[in-house]
Amino acid sequence: MSADTITTPHPPLAFTPSRAARELGLKRGELDLAVHLGLIRTVPDEGGGGRRVPRSEIDRLRTGDGVPESLQDRVRVVGTTEGADVMNVSAGRFTRLARLGVVAPVKWYLNRYRAVVWLYLADELKQFAADEKNAPLLNARRMPEGPRGLLDAGLDLRPRNWRGRHRGFLLRLAEDPWESAGAVAAFLDPVQVGEIVPDPYERSHLIRFRPGPPASGAPGSPAALIAERIMTADDPDEISLLRADLAAVLAEARERRPAPRPTAKRAPAPEHRGHVGPSRTEEPSRAEAPGRSEKPGRPDNPERPEEPQPPRGFLGRLRRRTRRATTT
Template sequence: MTSSTITRLRRNAYPPGRAARELGLKRSEFDLAVHLGQIRTVPDEGGGGRRVTSCEIDRVRATDGHPGALRQRLRLVGTTEGAQVMDISLGRFTRLARLGLFSPVRFYLNRYRAVVWLYLADELEEFTTVEENTPLLTARRMPEGVRDLLDEGVDLRARNWRGRHRGFLLRLAEAPWESAGALAAFLHPVRIAELVPDPYERSHLGRFRPAPPAHAAQGSPAAHLIEKIMTADDPAEIAWLSTELNRALDDARSFRPAPRPTVRQAPSGPPRGEPVSPEPPRGLLGWLRRRSA
């Protein structure tokens, strides 16, 4: 596809609100479909976010059972409804979720600042249809190895959410620096400082580091909790992210080095033997002297 064709397609594109209406979706449903990669977007030429081309609108409309089938694939459930979908107890559902056997798609904090994880109902239903999962759903006691993990306090919900959200951010990345920023979003600033010691590179990388999807007042307990969920804490996850960030930075530096301040050369002095004129005073005093002269 030529650059002129891409430009033409982007011009003939809809902003998110209009695209949602064209597809018969609520805005929240549309945003989730984009997040999951079920609706493709392109950058807005004016730098104002993302848009959906008319070709993509036509493609989504042409799918069987639209929009009902898409809405079903986008249905989100919490713990209580998720347990009902899988026909298991709340406690068993929570234990399976902590083991990372299915991944949350979104989260929010309730009024008690407790994390509420949301899952795709379609994925939970699919989990129940796999024969190998039957013992996990119906056995009176969890298998011994699984019980050991739970006793150790394993909880992979946040890590699995980070993996899904990282995939979403990387799909949106249009250039190497954006890819690097997407990876850096899940690392602690101290770790980023170790990986990117150059302050100009680190500052430039920070421009492309996305904020967490959930919002809270800066410095509030809720903001600290959201930051904790967003930041990798498992050594293996941190090591993988560090390696990938280094690779992305190598690509970014080759693509376009981070900007640096222009170095001004000191002006050369007067020729030897010529008197040196005193530098005129600056500020208000200098202005008054020049005015009186």
């Protein structure tokens, strides 16, 4: 091979989201929403750096007609005012329809006043308005009595409908039952999760896969508290369904791969130093008999105890002087 040969680097097998957005001519937010809706497939990054878009997926999308315009139309989102224009209704009528759950938000954010702004897919609103079965809800002078009563009672299904869409997104990304369990647990408060998962090791393992809200501020901030409130189910029916789903997914996760537990450390066995002391059946020899002197040249006398050694130091000298004085 010649020394002047130039090797062309192979293109990556998968792109980061930012690079994939540039390859497809999309904004980063448009690509994220397309992934959220299942329009673009992603794979986990082998290096642990999040998810990536495979090159084969980029090639597939490029072969479609009208890319990126067709994708941009499918992920275009609108707020209340623009959504009302798309459906040709007043903003008040649109809000009431959204609270009834007739149209479901796909995103939300907090404005500068910390008010929740719900966003809807324009494409879905067009399809809803084009269906003749929905004409009474769109064109009637007054809402039917049943829906009107629910609205007067404070019904607002926008948070619940958003949670349902976001849960579907998280479950599509899950690679194993523990990730699926974490996706379901993300919408229950810690007390509910603790009741379903009383084992502390399982609960700790589950929390590793429990994602937080998609948009929040610093922990404990007003924005974070609002995001947590939107993320957490508050309707009894919704909570009951989530609890049942979590219990079912956990059963599968335990069967497939039990949660790790700390291994008990075994205490080291005591070092064997031989037999200490005489056995009950053997009489100790004279050399091993307790209380006997081991100094050479000193006869053994079991009737005369060994003289205690005189204490050292000041008290010892004082006692020796006292003895001499007594003997003289």
